[in-house]
Amino acid sequence: MAKMRIYELAKELDISSKELMEKIEDLDINAKSHMSSLSGEETELIKELLGNEEEEIIKTKQVQENKNTNIKEEDSNIINAEESQVDQDETNTIEIGSEIIVKELADILNVNPSQVITKLISQGIMASQNQSIDFDTASLLAIDFGVELSLKEETEETEIEEEIMAELDYEDKEEDLKPRPPVVTVMGHVDHGKTSLLDAIRESHVTTSEAGGITQHIGASVARINDKKLVFLDTPGHEAFTSMRARGAKVTDIAILVVAADDGVMPQTLEAISHAKAAGVPIIVAINKIDKPTANLDRIKQELVENGLLPEDWGGDTITVPVSAKNREGIDELLEMVLLVAEIQELKANPNRKAIGIVIEAQLDKGKGPLATILVQKGTLKVGDMVVSGTASGRIRAMLDHKGKQLKKATPSIPAVILGLSEVPNAGDLIYAVENEKIARFYASEKKNQLREQQFKLDDRVTLENLFETIKEGDIQDLNIIIKADVRGSMEALSQSLQKLDIKEEVKVNMIHGGIGGITESDIMLAAASNAIVIGFNVRPNLNALEVAKREKVDIRTYRVIYEAIEDIQKAVKGMLIPDIVEEVLGRAEIRATFRLPNGNSIAGIYIVNGKITRNSKIRLLRDDIVMFEGTISSLKRFKDDVREVASGYEAGIGLENYNDLKEGDMLEAYILKEVQR
Template sequence: MAEIKKTEESVDKIKLLASLKEEKNLPKLFNVLREQKKRLDLIARALDDINRKKEEQALAEMLAQQREQEELLAQQESIKEQDIKADTQTVSPEKIDERQQAGEATQKQEAVAHTKEQKQAKPLKQKEQPKAKTRQEKPQETKAQIPADKPSLVDAKPSAPVAPVSISSPTKQKSHDKKDKKFEEKKSMNKRTLIRRGFIDDRFDDDDYSPRHRKPKAKKTPKKQITPIKIEKAVITTDNLTVKMLSEKIGVPAQDILKKLMILGVMTTINGVVDFDTMELVADEFGVKLEKKIEKTKEEVLSESVLEEDNPEDLVERPAIVTVMGHVDHGKTSLLDAIRKTNVIEGEAGGITQHIGAYTVNVRDKKITFIDTPGHEAFTAMRARGAKVTDIAIIVVAVDDGVMPQTAEAINHAKAANVPIIIAINKIDKPNTNPQRILEQLTAHEVLCEAWGGDSPAVEISAKTGKNIDKLLDTILDVAELHEFKANPNRKGYGTIIEAKLDKSRGPVANIIVQNGTLRVGDAIVSGVTYGHVRAMQDDKGRNIKEAGPSMPVSVLGFSEVPEAGEHIYVVEDEKLAKQVVSERITKQRTAESAVSNIVTLSDVFNKISEGKMKDLNLIIKADVQGSVEALKESLSKLSNEEVKVNTIHCGVGAVKKTDVMLAEASNAIIIGFNVRADAESKQLAESSGVDIRYYRIIYDAIDDINAAIKGMLTPKFEEIVNGQCEVRNVFKITGAGIVAGCYVTSGKILRNSNVRVLRDNTVVYDSTIGSLKRIKDDVKEVATGYECGVTISGFSDFKVGDVLESYTLEKIE
């Protein structure tokens, strides 16, 4: 191997020198060196493997020879013992020694012969078993590797001194070899065999493997049957209980209660709810008398404390709370600016109020609280939650614009809230103004001013120049003095939240108006589903105060969460009661989330009238033209009878808007739409709040439905289901097909066999059926949202870009 390595190294050096001479072969030098290194590494590994295998084979052969010698000696000793035992039984003791000596000589000869036979038999076995290569390759080397101090049995002669090897070592290893043999036998046996042969005493073993010594099974103790205590009287604290809770109350198994309920015709389960009357019947069958004692909820305790009548001696005069409403840009904020001598309008975008604020002014040593609202929507939102905050409503009308649609809506909202109205005719500083025209327009909305014999005072003002502002304030004080607004400052305070927000530095902040009592720092408060305690208060000027009396606007810090605007705020005894009230309210909200009990629909008008729950039927009429509005209003007002009165609380021209739905929700009104539709936002709000909107194209259908609802004969025949809407993007004239509207589906889907109405500015232009519906050039049954299509309508061809086609179907109601 060494010569091979030297030759390879010389050859590599020659190749290296040759490659160095040639400049072109220089890049290949590194590759050649890598390959040579790999080759040398492989040769060195192979040599190491060969040496290691030789060492292992030699060691294995040496160990095998030692093991054979030990086994041979053990066999000789066992034969010797057997012979000695046999001689002792038949021969006298004198002859024992002679026989032992003769036996030893024969045993030595036999051992030598046996070892020779074994060595001769080894090559034969190795040929039969080719896998055992260690003993076949070099038998002579293994003999040379045996230590010199241990002589081989082959060289031993009968007369040679072999006695120390054959006699001394077996006698010492006699007991040890037997123990090892027993141990190996025990190791190969399983536990059951060891027990059977007596190696293990199974009486002291935990595991029971023998079928003769199994543990006796523990006897099952019979369960004690608990006899229920006989209950003769039980107290029920709620109107309804589940069957399981009832069984616990009266001490009767639930299965027996279910059987009795089935006999009574009530099919329910163990978790089913039964009312008190049914509970009483079932309990009487089992001899138990039920007593109903409804516990007061924390909400009822709070309501009783709020509704507690004040002692007339404790009542004192309080400032009037005034709300300013009107059309956009008619001067509401400018009027408040002139009153408070501050410049609020400069900080507001576009000169239009962006938030709800409350301010207090002093007039003739008396205070007036003003609420500046963005139109009348917030006013209605607060009233829809039952919060009657406003004492007086000021309707601002610009003398140059006159009564606008939002002005009429503000008047209707104020009348629905049943608050006194003061008319402020603004911008009289402009030339060529005619205030009398405003008074004439107000009479059309059933507002009669004092100058014309009515009860609503009218004041001509100029918010820009400040003309007659003091006269307006005097009028407010006069109206307040006439109505005598009073409150008790010595009781626990409660009020209404005007605005609420989350401040980054201060946390939840609520702007409130205290309506009665006194609110102090440190009081525990609750509002809606939030609670807390007053940590700090600031007035409308930003000054920290310790307490706030009736009709005072303050900013409160200390709520756990941001409360909702329009909710009541109450002072309670402690924070524990506040938490309990909030918990009850949350539970009540979850159980009745989808139920809107106070909303009136046309279907249940007769039921509420017959039950005496309804004396007035409030309507909101919206039509496409003013003539239709007047005709509907006059015709529907004639339907009033002794039991119910039909009130038209608001009329208007145009589509049904969000403000109409809010007014209907606050006033329990029904919206009548004549040739108009509600926009998407209004539809969503009406569905969520439960407001009933009825659409008509024939005036007599509306009159007949309202009359039938009042008399209890309303049986709806069909229910309209809107499938989707598409917008006309282009109009095409195609030979053979006529006028085709190229549309884009904006919501839902358009069905080919459905009805369709053409809406132009949310006003119904035409109502018919779809003639054809195509997608590219193919006739299709439907087109989904986000796709374009071509539509023709039977009997209609006057399409305009921007029209909305609404697909709907009529389903018969059984």
């Protein structure tokens, strides 16, 4: 008898794969999942076992039926009436999943969503009509409306999804793997020459023939060196290491870190090092601008050592290459080093399978519709393939290569722009080639359902409030932190103090990034990708960072005294952190002009950027997101009138109590302190 997969046998026996897996658990059969194959003998054994169980069930039923026939007629009538009641009850029992949207529950109960929300509030649960609640909450609430809910067991549809996912993404056999080009991202501080370096590579390796050359296209470019291809990602900032890695995708093989020889290691350089290390990507340092008279290679290497990168010629394992993008010096040596690191990594993929890739960039073109720049990671993508990415699906109508020319297929590591998707996918999402439209639509539909639940998963982010519970449940071994401070001394002091904390043995404080200056959007994205807490000392997040932190549910803590930060983390680990007073930010304003009064005091003309400024709120003065002053407001006026508050979009005049160092471009942050119940 031929081999048979477990899920196929389950269908034949008319039971679920999960149930069948449970049945064969006690047998000496090596079956890891529902996709495992069974030999002919194993299949027969299972059928025989289940056949015997079926016979026992039938015998039991027959005995029960015989007993029932001996029951008196009046008892029989009672039983029939009871059975009728059971049938009636069953009609009011509705199956739902482990979670349900409030609006969907209201539809099932045939009531207005506001009625459901009111019931939830009475149970102490705050949820909007578009949020999900768990089965237990829903079932208790449904009883009040005379409806009984039951938990839906694993359905055949769920099994189909598992089978599809097993077919879409699987580990390839070693013998099927073939070498692929490395994917390289150029990173570094602004003005250190990232763009110039890419241009230099581009100009050094452009030829008129079709075989060679490099051309930049949306987000990606391809170079050919010594008959070998290199793929460069031109993603802005550190997107390849943050938003994409936050979704669990590793898109880059090698990072080229550009450092200016006349400037040295700067805040964005440190940021780039942290992102590359967090992603586990090897770093090659390109020391640029060696043509400048003030270039100092030894100083740059010393600064690299201080930040955890020991150059090879100093006995370490970090490759450093002196280059001049301006004079085209060292470009070939740099690319040879990239190829060497790639060779050591032995980068391989199977080109002979259905393609899996990652969306690098996506946009809506008025003429062509949704466009997606994708990077193939496994398999070969072809024109005409049915693909799905998140909630987007469609058949590829056309593909463009890195030169903007028509492309028939794209192999591993090769970027391509594809046309034909139903909607614009998200950057960082995986894209799958599938068998047919039905599978693509099913997968897209499942993804929509998952997105509804995604908000709840963000609640799993580590915060100081939930740290103790997370440790207790064994969900955290490392407490990842990002520290930003106004000066290097403060950052280093805080870092050392936190890492030396006498906390539980099972938890290790791990500083994944430290820097000088305000808290930026990039810091928040790194925290989201690494499940880290952001600690600011004498600095504040900018408006973009606040918005991203709110969306990604990243915990930001800011302090003016070092021991308070240390004390908070110690208490959080021991489960003793109970905030008595919390801070609520009311709004921010920008200083547009400054005026000196006859009495020597300074006032500022301000524009409220967001929120509001109130006369009795506390105020911070921020200069480049660094806290310069914290205190109270001495005056708040609209024209000549004293006012209690000024809302967003309006201008006002403001004076700060005992502080006159006001400058145009400074930001003011208004906040209040609220007492919370223990």
